[in-house]
Amino acid sequence: METDVLVIGKGIAGVVAAANLAKSGKKVSIIARGYGATALSSGCLDVLSYIPQVQGIAQPPLSGFKMLAITNNNHPYIIAGEGDAGKAEEIVSEAFANLPEEIKELYVGSLESNFYVITGFGTLKPTTFVQKPLEPAIIGDEPKKILLTGINGLLDFNPVMATSVAALDLKKRSLGHIKVKAAKVSVKGVEGIPTLTTSTIASVLGEKEAFNDFKSELSKIAKSEEPDVILLPSIFTTPELVKSIEELENACGCKIGEVAMAPPNAAGLRIQRVLNNICEKMGIKTYQIMNVTPVIKDGRVEKVIGEQTVLFGKTKELEFKADNFILATGDFISEGLVCEVDEELNRTFKESVFNLPLYIPSEYFATLDPFNPSGQPFSKIGVMVNSNMKPVDHNGKVVYDNLYAAGSILGYYDYRAEKSGMGVAITTAYKAAKSILGR
Amino acid sequence: MSNERFDVIVIGGGATGTATVRDLAMRGAKVLLVEREDIGGGGGATGRCHGMLHSGGRYAVKDPESAKECAHENKVLRKIARHIVEPLGGFFVSIPPDPPEFADAFVDGCKKTGVEFHEMSVEEAFKEEPNLNPNVQRVFWVNDGAIDPWKLCVLYSLDAARYGAVIKNYTEVIDLLFDGKTVEGVKVYDKIHGRIEEYKADMVVNAAGAWVGEIASMAGLHIPITPNKGTMVVIQKRVLNHVINRLRRPSDGDIIMPHHTTSIIGTTSINVDDPDKSYPTKPEIVKMYKAAVEIAPIIRHTRILRAFAAPRPLIGGGASGREISRTFRVFDHEATEGVEGFITIGGGKMCTSRLMAEKLTDVVTKKLGIKANCRTHIEPLPGAEEEVSIEELARKYGLYNALVSRTVHRWGSLVNEFLPATQKTPELKSIVCTCEMVTAAEIKYALEKTWAIGVKDLRRRCRLSAGTCQGQTCSYRAAALIHEFTKRPVEKVLEDFAEALRGRWLGNREVLFEHQLRQASLLLSIYNALGNFDRLFGM
Numbered sequence: 001m002e003t004d005v006l007v008i009g010k011g012i013a014g015v016v017a018a019a020n021l022a023k024s025g026k027k028v029s030i031i032a033r034g035y036g037a038t039a040l041s042s043g044c045l046d047v048l049s050y051i052p053q054v055q056g057i058a059q060p061p062l063s064g065f066k067m068l069a070i071t072n073n074n075h076p077y078i079i080a081g082e083g084d085a086g087k088a089e090e091i092v093s094e095a096f097a098n099l100p101e102e103i104k105e106l107y108v109g110s111l112e113s114n115f116y117v118i119t120g121f122g123t124l125k126p127t128t129f130v131q132k133p134l135e136p137a138i139i140g141d142e143p144k145k146i147l148l149t150g151i152n153g154l155l156d157f158n159p160v161m162a163t164s165v166a167a168l169d170l171k172k173r174s175l176g177h178i179k180v181k182a183a184k185v186s187v188k189g190v191e192g193i194p195t196l197t198t199s200t201i202a203s204v205l206g207e208k209e210a211f212n213d214f215k216s217e218l219s220k221i222a223k224s225e226e227p228d229v230i231l232l233p234s235i236f237t238t239p240e241l242v243k244s245i246e247e248l249e250n251a252c253g254c255k256i257g258e259v260a261m262a263p264p265n266a267a268g269l270r271i272q273r274v275l276n277n278i279c280e281k282m283g284i285k286t287y288q289i290m291n292v293t294p295v296i297k298d299g300r301v302e303k304v305i306g307e308q309t310v311l312f313g314k315t316k317e318l319e320f321k322a323d324n325f326i327l328a329t330g331d332f333i334s335e336g337l338v339c340e341v342d343e344e345l346n347r348t349f350k351e352s353v354f355n356l357p358l359y360i361p362s363e364y365f366a367t368l369d370p371f372n373p374s375g376q377p378f379s380k381i382g383v384m385v386n387s388n389m390k391p392v393d394h395n396g397k398v399v400y401d402n403l404y405a406a407g408s409i410l411g412y413y414d415y416r417a418e419k420s421g422m423g424v425a426i427t428t429a430y431k432a433a434k435s436i437l438g439r
Numbered sequence: 440m441s442n443e444r445f446d447v448i449v450i451g452g453g454a455t456g457t458a459t460v461r462d463l464a465m466r467g468a469k470v471l472l473v474e475r476e477d478i479g480g481g482g483g484a485t486g487r488c489h490g491m492l493h494s495g496g497r498y499a500v501k502d503p504e505s506a507k508e509c510a511h512e513n514k515v516l517r518k519i520a521r522h523i524v525e526p527l528g529g530f531f532v533s534i535p536p537d538p539p540e541f542a543d544a545f546v547d548g549c550k551k552t553g554v555e556f557h558e559m560s561v562e563e564a565f566k567e568e569p570n571l572n573p574n575v576q577r578v579f580w581v582n583d584g585a586i587d588p589w590k591l592c593v594l595y596s597l598d599a600a601r602y603g604a605v606i607k608n609y610t611e612v613i614d615l616l617f618d619g620k621t622v623e624g625v626k627v628y629d630k631i632h633g634r635i636e637e638y639k640a641d642m643v644v645n646a647a648g649a650w651v652g653e654i655a656s657m658a659g660l661h662i663p664i665t666p667n668k669g670t671m672v673v674i675q676k677r678v679l680n681h682v683i684n685r686l687r688r689p690s691d692g693d694i695i696m697p698h699h700t701t702s703i704i705g706t707t708s709i710n711v712d713d714p715d716k717s718y719p720t721k722p723e724i725v726k727m728y729k730a731a732v733e734i735a736p737i738i739r740h741t742r743i744l745r746a747f748a749a750p751r752p753l754i755g756g757g758a759s760g761r762e763i764s765r766t767f768r769v770f771d772h773e774a775t776e777g778v779e780g781f782i783t784i785g786g787g788k789m790c791t792s793r794l795m796a797e798k799l800t801d802v803v804t805k806k807l808g809i810k811a812n813c814r815t816h817i818e819p820l821p822g823a824e825e826e827v828s829i830e831e832l833a834r835k836y837g838l839y840n841a842l843v844s845r846t847v848h849r850w851g852s853l854v855n856e857f858l859p860a861t862q863k864t865p866e867l868k869s870i871v872c873t874c875e876m877v878t879a880a881e882i883k884y885a886l887e888k889t890w891a892i893g894v895k896d897l898r899r900r901c902r903l904s905a906g907t908c909q910g911q912t913c914s915y916r917a918a919a920l921i922h923e924f925t926k927r928p929v930e931k932v933l934e935d936f937a938e939a940l941r942g943r944w945l946g947n948r949e950v951l952f953e954h955q956l957r958q959a960s961l962l963l964s965i966y967n968a969l970g971n972f973d974r975l976f977g978m
Contacts, residue, residue, distance in 0.1 A: 040961070042969045050974065121915060125971045153866040155879070156912075161919030164929035169975060192837065192865030195873065262912075262965045332960040339952040343732075343739075345725045347952050365951060370944040370963060371937060373977035378951075379963070416968040 002321045003029045003285075005436060006304065008353060009328035009336065010286060011036020013407025013425035015275040017326050019100045020433035022282040030279065031289040031306055031320060035272050037334045037408070038425075042119070042260040043267025045107060045129035047092065047423035048077070049114055052374040052414065057126045060113050061423070062089045074359070074384075074412040076424050080431045082387040092423065095430035102274045102281075108135050115139060116173070118146070118180075120157040120233060120261035122165030124173060126419060127260075131267050133236050133245060136229045136257030139170075143177040147227035148259070149218070152186045153196045157233035157259060159184060183225060185217050198265055202237040211244065215251050222252035229255045234265035242270075287318065292353050300402045301325045304353075324402045324436045327353060327383070327391070328429065331408040337381060349381055354403065357393040359384050359411035375417030382411025389432035404432035445471045445605075445640040446807055448625055450612050450654055452478040453485035454588060454789040455767075456646035457595035458796035458815070464602035465818070466804055466811035471638055472596065472604060473627055475611035477896045478889075479592030482715070483648040485789050486899070487749030489671065489696050489705050492516060492524055492584035493790045496531055496556060497684055497694075498765060499548030500541070505765040506552035508791040513582055515793060515816045516591075522822050522851025523590045527697060529583025529682035530564060531556075533576045534733060537687040542577055545686060555582045570678050570737045583682035585698050588789045589899035590849065593889050594820040595792075601821070608890050610636075615643065615657045615781070622658055622781035631892065642803055645783040649714035649750035655770075658778055662770060664785050666714035666750035669706040670723040672731070672950070675742040675907055677702055683734055691723075692730025699848075700875060700906050701744060704731040714750035721949050723748075742954050744909060745946035754786035767795045769802055822851030836861050838868060838878075845876045849901060857884035871920065872913035874906025882917060883924050892927070893935030894918055895942060909943050909955075911962045915970075937976055940966070 005021050007014045010032035018028045047061040051068060058064030065085040068075050073083060081088025096111055109115070109129035116124040116139040124139065148166065150159035163182035170178050189204045190196055204210050222230060230252060236242045248256045258266065279286050289306035296302065303321040310316050329336030329352065337358070340348045349358055364378040383391050389404045406428040408421060415421035449460050452474025460472045480486040495509035517524050533542060549556045556579050564578040565571060596606045609630040616624035616637060624639035645654045649666040677697040685693035689708075696703040704727045711717060724746045731738045754768050767787030772778040782803060787795045797813045804811070833843045836858050846854055857880045861867045867880035877897075885891040885900035894910075894917050897903040903917055904910030918936040921927055940962075951959050967973040 037964075041964075044969075046968070119970055121970045121972075123971050123975055125969060153869050155869050155871055155916040155919070158916070158919035158923060160923040161929070161932075164922060165933065168929055168933075172975075192861070192868050194838070194842065194868050194870045194878065196869060260969060262969055332957050333964065335957065339956045341952045343729065345721070345728060345950075345952070365948045368941075368945065368948075369977075370940055371967065371973045371976045373973045375973075376963065378956075379960075416963050417973060419968060419971070421968060 001029065001319065003027045004322060005324045005326060006031065006320045006322035007326045007328060008032070008292060008304070009036055009330060009407065010275065011038040011328065011330055011334065011407060011425070012271065012275065012422060013429040014326070014328035015278055016099065016426050017328060017406055017429035017433045018284045019278050019282055020098060020430055021436060022284050024437050026436070028284050029320065030284055030286040031292065031304070032286065033290060034288065037330050038275065039268045039272040040263040040333070041268050041271075041421070042125075042262070042265070043131050043271045044117065044125070044127040044134070044260055045109070045422040045426070046415070046419040047111065047114075047128040049126035049419035050373070050417060052417050057114055060111065061128050062092060062111060065089055072412060076385070076410045076413055076428050079385060079387055080389070080427055091431060092427045095427040098430060099426065100278045102278050106131050106270065106274055108132055116175070118148070118166055118231060118259050120162065120259045122148070122162030122169065124166070124169045125260055128423065130260065131270060133242055133258045134260060134267065136255040137231050137259050139175055139178055144228045145179045145181070145226075146229045146231055147181050147183050147221070147225050149183040149185055149221065149230050149232055151190070151201055151233060152184055153190060153193060154198070154201065154233055155196070156198065157261065162259070181225065181227070183221050185214070185221060188213050198233055198235045198261070199237060201233070201235045202241060202266060205235065205241060206238065215248055218248060219251040222254055227254055229257060231257050231259050234258045234261040234267050237266040237269050289318065290315070294354050296400065299400060301354075301400050324404065326432050327403065327405040327409060328407045329353060329409055331382065336409040351383055351409065354391075354400070356383050356391045356399055356405075358382060373417065375414035379414035379416060380412055383409050384411055388435035389428055390435070404435060406432045443638065445469050445638060447471070447642045447644060447803060448473065448638055448640040449644045449646055450625065451646035451648055451650075452592060452596070452608055453483045453646070453648045454479070454592055454792035455648065455784055455787060455795050457592040457599070458792040459644060459646055459784070459799055460604050460606070461595040461599040462796045462800040462813060462815045463803065464599040464604040465814055466800060466809055468804065468807065468809060470599065470604040471640065472599070472606045473610040473612060473625060474608045476609065477899060478596050478606065478608050479589040479899055480895065482717070482749070483650070484749050484751045485588050485592060485648070487671070487747050488588050488669070488789050489694065489703050490585055490588050490698050491682060491694065491696055491790070492586040493788070494529055494581035494583045495552055495554035496529065496545070496549060496579070496581035496583065497689060499552050499554050500544045501688065502765055503548065503552045505788070505791075506548065506554055508766065508794055509788070510552060510554045512791045512794050513584070516586060516790070517584070519816065519818065520586065520591060520594065520820045520823055522847070523587045523594070523849070525585040525697075527584050527681050529581045529684060530568065531579040531581060531684045531686040532564070532571065532734070533686035534572050534574055535576065537685060539576070541687050542579075545579065556580060568679055568681060568683070570735045571683070572734055572736060577686065579686065583684070585682070585696060586790075587849070591789070591792070593900060594822065597821045597889065606890055609892065612654060620777060621779040641780060641807060643781050644799065644803060645781065649752040651752060651783050651785050655783055658772070658781055660772055660776055660778060662783055662785060663755055665753045665755060666711050666717070667753045668709045668711045668717045668748050668750055670719040670727065670746060670748040671703050671705040672724055672727045672746045673744045674702050674704065674738060675744055676700070678735055678737050678741055685734065692727040695731055695734055699902060704728065711750060717748040717750045718945070719746035719748040719949060724949055742907070743950040744907065744955065745943070746949055747946050752785055767791070769799050771802060822853040825852045827852045827854060832858060842870070842876045842878070846878070846881060850881070856888070857881055871916045872901070872903040872906065874908055875902040877901045877903045877913070879920060882920055886921060886925050893921065894939035895935070898939070904939070904943065908958060909947060909962075910940060911958065911965065914939055937972070
C-alpha cells in the first residue's frame with residue numbers, strides 16, 4: 001500500500017494528525033493495534049491545570065506556559081512553540097481551532113478557562129473541555145443543588161462515598177455554594193448482576209420498557225429531592241441514549257448529566273466513536289495491525305511492514321509505503337513504550353516501533369508516593385522531538401527525516417500530574433501535521 | 440481509665456498473640472487482646488510470611504526441635520483450620536550444585552524428628568510438576584501445605600471472642616502500668632477513636648513478635664531478640680502444584696509457595712536493627728527471582744507482582760540469621776528478674792503458633808490458678824465445623840460456582856453468615872475485587888464481624904487487591920463501601936485508601952516493568968489524571 005502519510009496509532013493524537021492532513025488533501029492511512037488509550041480516558045480534554053511543584057490551578061490554562069517555559073523548556077508544549085511560551089499559546093489555540101468539527105460538537109468549554117468537574121470518585125477535577133453530557137457536572141459560579149445518583153449494584157460510582165468526598169473537596173476549595181446529596185436508583189433487569197458495568201446498564205436502557213421504568217424512578221426522586229441537577233454514572237454510550245437525556249430532563253424538571261468516570265465509561269467510548277467516524281468520513285483508511293517492523297533506507301523510513309491477523313492465529317504481512325510517518329502509539333498503557341528486564345531485573349526502556357532514543361530521567365522510580373502532586377519521574381520517559389515534532393537523539397540530531405511523533409509517547413512531561421494529556425496530544429498532532437504540510 | 444478488669448491482657452495480634460488469646464479464653468480466662476495495627480497484620484512476621492504450613496522438612500537437618508513442632512502442628516492445623524489449609528504436599532528437590540550428601544542428612548533428620556516423607560522417582564515428580572528444572576536429580580515428598588496466615592489470626596480471634604475475649608486492633612501499647620514491681624496493666628493509644636485508655640489485669644503477656652524487646656524495655660527488661668528480615672517476592676499465577684523446597688541447607692530463595700491465585704518466592708534471612716524498617720531491596724529481589732528461575736525456569740515468563748519483607752522475632756543474637764533456631768521460648772520475668780505479672784514469648788513460627796500458645800497458656804493459667812486443660816488442638820476454628828457444598832450454595836444464592844468456591848476457600852462454613860443477605864439485597868452480590876472474586880456481602884461481613892476497618896484490613900480478610908491488578912479498581916470501590924456500610928468518616932476512609940495504595944506502591948515499585956508497569960501507569964492515570972487525588976492529598 002502506498003500513501004502520502006502513514007499514521008501509527010488510532011488514539012486522539014493519531015486521528016487529529018490524520019484529519020488535519022486529510023483536510024489539506026493528503027492521502028492518509030492509519031495502522032493501529034486497536035483503540036488507543038483515548039477510549040480508556042475520562043473523555044475530558046485537559047489542556048493544562050497544574051504545573052508540578054506549583055500550587056493552585058493554571059487559570060486560564062495557557063497562562064501556565066510562561067512558568068512551564070522556565071521550569072521545563074523541553075515540555076512538548078514549549079517545544080511545539082519553538083521554545084517560546086507565547087508561540088506555544090498560539091499553536092495550542094490554532095490546534096484547537098482546527099479540531100475536526102465532530103470533536104468540537106461533542107464538547108463544551110474554551111481555552112479561556114479551566115473549570116472543575118465532578119468525577120465518579122466525588123473528587124473535583126480541573127479540566128478545559130468536557131463532553132456535553134458532562135456539562136451539568138461542571139462547577140460554575142451559580143449556586144446549585146446536585147443529586148449524585150448511583151445505580152444499585154454499580155460499584156464504580158458509589159453515590160454515598162462520592163457525595164461525602166465531593167462535599168469535602170468543595171469545602172477545601174471554598175465552593176460552598178454547591179450542595180451535594182446522594183441518591184440511588186434501580187434499573188430493572190440488572191439487579192444482582194455480580195459484575196455490573198456502565199455498558200451493561202447502557203445496553204439495558206436501550207430497551208424502551210427499561211428506559212421508561214428508569215425515567216419514572218428518576219422523576220420520583222427528582223420530585224422528592226427537587227435538585228437543580230441529577231448526575232448519573234457515565235452510561236449514555238450511544239447517540240440515541242445521549243438524545244434521551246432531554247427526555248429524562250423533561251420528566252425530572254432538572255438538568256441531567258454524567259460524572260467523569262474511570263474506564264469502562266461512556267465518555268471514552270463516545271470520543272472513540274467520533275474518532276472512528278472522522279476517519280470514515282474523511283476517507284482515512286485504517287488497518288488493524290499487530291506487529292510493525294520499519295524498513296529504513298538512506299536515513300529515512302521507507303516503509304513499515306505490519307502483521308495482520310487473518311484467522312485463528314494466522315497472519316499475513318502488509319507493506320505500507322509513505323512519504324511521511326507519524327508515530328502516535330502512546331505511552332506504557334498502550335505499549336508505545338515498553339520496559340523490558342534482563343536476568344538481573346535491570347530495566348531497559350524502549351520505544352516499541354522504531355527503537356527511538358528516549359529521554360529517561362534519573363531515579364525514575366524514586367517517588368515513594370503514588371499520589372505525589374509533583375508526579376512520577378518515570379512518567380516523563382518518552383521520545384524527544386524538535387519543534388517540527390521530528391524525533392531527535394540526545395544530541396538534538398533528527399533520527400529519520402520523514403518521521404514525526406505526537407501524543408503521550410513524547411517525553412519530558414507528566415500528563416497525570418499536569419492534567420495535560422489530551423491538550424498535548426492535540427497540539428503535537430496538529431504541529432506534526434503542519435510540519436508535514438510545510439506550513 | 441476503663442473500669443473493665445481482665446485476667447490477662449495479651450499484647451500483639453500476630454499468630455502467637457491471637458492463638459494465646461484463644462487458648463486463654465477457652466480455658467475460662469477473661470482476656471483482652473491489644474494490637475497496634477491490624478490482627479494478623481502489623482507489619483510483623485505473621486502478616487508478611489509465606490503462608491507455609493511446614494511439614495518440618497525444612498528444619499529436619501539443622502533445627503530438629505522446630506522440625507518436630509512443625510510436624511506435630513501440621514496435623515493439628517489440617518484438622519482445626521482445614522478450610523484455610525491447602526493440602527498441597529511439598530517436594531524437596533536437588534538441583535546441581537546442591538550437595539548430594541545433604542539428601543542423606545535429610546532422610547536421617549526426617550526419621551529422627553518424625554517428619555513424614557518418601558522419595559519419588561524423578562519421572563514421577565515431573566509428571567506432577569512439569570515446570571521443574573529438568574536437571575532435578577532427586578525428589579522427596581513431604582507433607583507441606585499452604586495456610587492463610589491472616590485468616591488464621593482472624594479465626595483465632597473470632598473463636599476467642601466466642602469465649603468472651605475482647606479484641607482491640609489499632610490499639611497501641613504506649614506504656615505498662617505498675618504496682619511496685621508488679622505489672623498490672625497497659626496504657627494504650629486507641630488509634631480508631633484517637634484516645635488514651637488504661638486497662639488492668641492480673642497478667643500481661645508480651646507477644647509482640649519482633650517488638651517484644653521494645654515492650655519489655657517498658658518494664659526495664661532486656662529480651663535477647665534479633666529482628667531478622669525475610670524478603671519475599673510475589674508472582675502472578677500458580678506455576679507449580681506443590682510447595683517446592685531446595686534439598687540443601689536453608690538459604691535465600693529456595694522455596695516457592697503456591698498461594699491462592701499467586702506464588703510466593705522466599706526468602707532471605709538478614710538481621711536488622713529496626714523491625715519497623717523492613718523493606719525489600721532490589722538485590723534481595725533479584726536474588727529471590729534468580730533462585731526461583733533456577734527451580735522453575737518458567738518463572739522467567741511470569742509477571743512479578745510485588746515484593747515484601749517482614750521482621751522475624753528470632754531468639755538470641757550475634758549469629759547470622761540462618762544459624763538461629765526457629766523455635767520459641769517463654770520468658771517468665773517473675774522467675775528470672777522478679778518482675779511479677781509479666782511474661783514474654785519470643786521466637787517461633789506462624790505454623791507452630793497454637794503449640795506456642797498452649798505452652799504459654801499453661802504457664803499463665805498456673806499462675807492464675809486456672810485448672811482447665813488445653814482444647815485448642817481439638818476444637819475446630821470458626822468455619823471448620825461443617826462441610827459446605829459449593830454447588831448447593833451457588834444454586835441457592837444464584838451465584839456461580841467459581842465465585843462461591845473462592846469464597847468458601849476463604850471462610851469455610853462462615854459463608855453462611857453472609858451469603859444469605861444477598862437474597863434480600865441483590866446488590867450485595869456485586870464483585871468488588873474481580874481478581875480475587877470478593878463480593879460486597881463478604882466485605883460487609885468482614886467489616887461488621889471481624890474488626891476490619893480499612894482497605895488493607897480487607898486485603899487480609901478477603902484478599903481484596905492481592906491479585907494481578909494490585910488494587911487498581913477495587914481499592915476505591917472498597918473504600919466507598921467502607922464509608923457506606925460503617926459510616927466511617929470520609930476523611931479517615933480516604934486516608935486508609937491512600938495508605939493502602941501507598942503500601943502497594945512500596946511493594947511494587949522495585950518490580951515495575953513489563954506488564955506491571957503498564958498496570959501501574961493505568962492506575963496512576965485513573966486516580967491522578969482523572970481522580971485528581973494527587974492534588975487532593977498533596978495540596
